[in-house]
Amino acid sequence: MNPFLTLRVALRAILRNKMRAFLTTLGIIIGVAAVIAMMAIGAGAKAQVEQAFAAMGTNLLIILPGSTSAGGVQGGFGSMPTLTWDDLAAIRAEVPTVKAAAPTMRSNMPIVSEEQNWTTGVTGTLPEYFDIRSWPIAQGAAFTQADVDSGTKVVVLGQTVAEKLYGASANPVGLTVRIGTTPFQIVGIAAKKGQSSTGQDYDDAAFIPATTYAQKVQGGLSKYLTGQIMVAATSADTTARAQSDIAALLRDRHHIAPGMDDDFSLRNLSEIAGAQAQGTETMTTLLASVAAVSLLVGGIGIMNIMLVSVTERTREIGVRMAVGAKPHYILAQFLIEALVLSLAGGLLGVAVGLGTATWLASRFKWPMLIQTDVIAISVGFSAFVGIVFGLYPARKASQLDPIDALRYE
Amino acid sequence: MTAPLIELTDLTKLYVTGDVELRALDAVSLRVDEGEFVAIMGSSGSGKSTMMNVIGCLDRPTSGTYLLSGRQVSVMGKSELAEVRNQLIGFVFQQFNLLSRTSAVENVELPLVYAGVSARERRARATTALERVGLGARLEHRPNQLSGGQQQRVAIARALVNDPKMILADEPTGALDSKTSIEVMALFQELWRAGITVVVVTHEADIAEYASRVVVMRDGKILTDERHEPKRAV
Structure with a gap:
């Protein structure tokens, strides 16, 4: 039918x-x-x-240096520099699941324009940092590896800092500001990134080449890297793999015997994202x-x-x-x-x-x-x-x- | 025209309710040839309704054999019986049993639907059947827009539409007045003269007179079986 x-x-x-x-x-x-x-x-x-979380990067890993231990008082991660520039180079060269890695050394510094001043976190890093954070540059361009190699005094400002110093619609690329007492040329303005899930304003920041940071802010380049290392894995799926590979590499490089605690800490953002989701x-x-x-x-x-x-x-x-x-x-x-x-x-x-x-x-x-x-x-x-x-x-x-x-x- | 259409041999139908055993049909044998007009008569409880259900392939006998048009139907399953009813038998009921809120022509099409006939052919054949019973002008009327006699004509058209071997009518005039009853019987006679075997189950003697053969039943058995010249319905 x-x-x-x-x-x-x-x-x-x-x-x-x-x-x-x-x-x-x-x-x-x-x-x-x-x-x-x-x-x-x-x-x-x-x-x-x-x-x-994707805005922060789901394939993002953060390596924190180890803690100081003075008279039984543990200083917490980051209180003692244990990560070296050679560690960074090794991570970039030897771990295949790592797409990019960049140091972030940060301290609060006043930035002064001709009319205004604003104190913000100044980060010394590498050009890859903007890729790792998937953070485009709205105006101008990021500083380059050449700037890092020669320690050029150039700065990329976050949106909030640019607004505080020059007003909302200005294009300050090419102008000069002073960070502390050193004049820096503004080469780029990072795109607006907004707030973190805890309400921190990502755009209230400024970025300068790592070498320049070491010389002008830290006062000389040392063996140790006085900050964190941010790592982007090749994809979200390889993040876990990258995490264990980096841990193994660093334990080997730092000669940590099996059974001993790490002198560094690895944080994986996708874990936090996963828990929330x-x-x-x-x-x-x-x-x-x-x-x-x-x-x-x-x-x-x-x-x-x-x-x-x-x-x-x-x-x-x-x-x-x-x-x-x-x-x-x-x-x-x-x-x-x-x-x-x-x-x-x-x-x-x-x-x-x-x-x-x-x-x-x-x-x-x-x-x-x-x-x-x-x-x-x-x-x-x-x-x-x-x-x-x-x-x-x-x-x-x-x-x-x-x-x-x-x-x- | 003397090939046997219905051959009942020692047909028995038992109804068992608890301890009570009712022999509705008691070793009945009957042969109806093609082209006959048979009236099965009897009072209520005589077994004529059971007989009609068995002949109409709506019910299966407890024992005995039933050959319909040479096919052994007493052993068939539900689906096969449905097919036999669809192809060989046209039913006419006392209460017409038309689908309400469905037009006359669609009611007549119903057996063709289950025979798998295409929509266009269904409509054509249903229209022809309705014209044959004199309702060519009432195709789209619904049962509630038709008189009792007209509804019974629609039912007869539905029984005819599949070109069945026989038309089986269960008290077809029971719900009609005497004038309309005669009209319906005249229609049956017309179909009979055109070559269709007609079996009418009735308890009214004057209705049975229109048939060419009267089978009287009592207590599940055939009491008399006589052929006579049918009274002409006008």
């Missing part, structure tokens, strides 16, 4: 009781709408967290399972109404059987009717859910992310619910005795 014809019969039966059909599918509509809305908002929140995910899963339960309740509603429908149409079933409908035709007819009901509910639910998510997102300025796979799964699941809960009534209909069915009052 023609499936389109079966579909038409099912549609006609449903449209005969529009209000009833609507109320029946309401459970599915609400269930699917809840799933879609929750997942859209939840995924949006998760994506926002991920994006915030997991929190959102747990919440989303919780809400989605509540929504799934309401879908199940919707399925029971469909079963109920299908049973009513079978009883109401017992005579019709009898007539169809008498004129030659085989049991499996009757089964298919009622199954398709249940499927149409649940699928219509599912599709309406998607529309309502997307509408709700959009409204919530714009009303409360929440991020929102529409995932097509979630939509497909919701619609698929509602169809599944229709088939599962439609099967019993449909079987009941198909197993009716035509004689009894024809006599049914």
Whole structure:
């Protein structure tokens, strides 16, 4: 028998009781709408967290030097320089999963323009730093390796510093500022990066070549690197590999015997990002399972109404059987009717859910992310619910005795 | 025209409810040839309804054999029986049993739907069948827009549409007034003269007079079986 014809019969039966059909599918509509809305908002929140960490770099590793230990008082990581410039060179040269590595040595210094002054964290680093942080330069350009090699007095300002010194719309590239007492030429302004997840302003910073920093700020280049090393792994997937390789390399270089503590610390940002994302995910899963339960309740509603429908149409079933409908035709007819009901509910639910998510997102300025796979799964699941809960009534209909069915009052 | 259409041999149908055993059909044997117009008569409880259900392939006998058009139907399963009903038998019921809120022509198309006939051919054949019963102008009417007699004509058109070997009518005039009853019986006679075997189950003697053969049943057995010149319905 023609499936389109079966579909038409099912549609006609449903449209005969529009209000009833609507109320029946309401459970599915609400269930699917809840799933879609929750997942859209939840995924949006998760994506926002991920994006915030991606802005810092998910493939980012930070190597901190070891701690001092004076009379039992441990100074904490970074209190004693244990990382050397040779370590940095070795990491860059010997670890294949490392894309780039750059030192960051930082101290607070006043920066003085002709009219204003502003004290900010001045970082001595390498040109790769901007790649590692995926931080583009908005105006001018970053300093170059040549600047590092010759210790040129050039500076890249963060947006906030540029604004404090020259106002919002100025282009100070080429102008000269003094950092401490030394004049520096501004070669670039870094693009706006915004705030960290803890509220720290990334743009309140200035960057100068590492060699210049050592000479002018530290007062001479030493063997030890008085800061951290930032490392970018070749990809987010290789971060863990890079982390263990670097640890092994540094332990070897620092002659640390097995079983002894590291004299450095390696931090992986993607771990922190993962923990935050997991929190959102747990919440989303919780809400989605509540929504799934309401879908199940919707399925029971469909079963109920299908049973009513079978009883109401017992005579019709009898007539169809008498004129030659085989049991499996009757089964298919009622199954398709249940499927149409649940699928219509599912599709309406998607529309309502997307509408709700959009409204919530714009009303409360929440991020929102529409995932097509979630939509497909919701619609698929509602169809599944229709088939599962439609099967019993449909079987009941198909197993009716035509004689009894024809006599049914 | 004397090939056997229905051959019942020692047909028995038992209904067991708890300890009570009801022998609705008790070793009935009956042969109906193609082209006959048979009326099966009897009071309620005589077994005529059971007989009609078995002949119509709606029910299976407890024992005995039933050959319909040479096919052994007493051993068939539900699906096969549905196919036999679809191809060989046209049903007419006392309560018409039309699908409500469905047009006359679509009601008549129903057996063709299950026979897998294309939409265009279904419409053409259903229209022809309705014209044959004199309802060519009422194709799109719904059952509730038609009189009882007209509804029964739609039902007869539905029974005819598949070119069945026989039309099986269960109290076809039971819900009609006497004038309309005669009109319906006239229609059956017309179809019979055109070569279709007609089996009518009724408890009314004056309805049975329109048939060419009257089989009277009592207590699950055939009491009398007589052929006579049918009364002409006008």
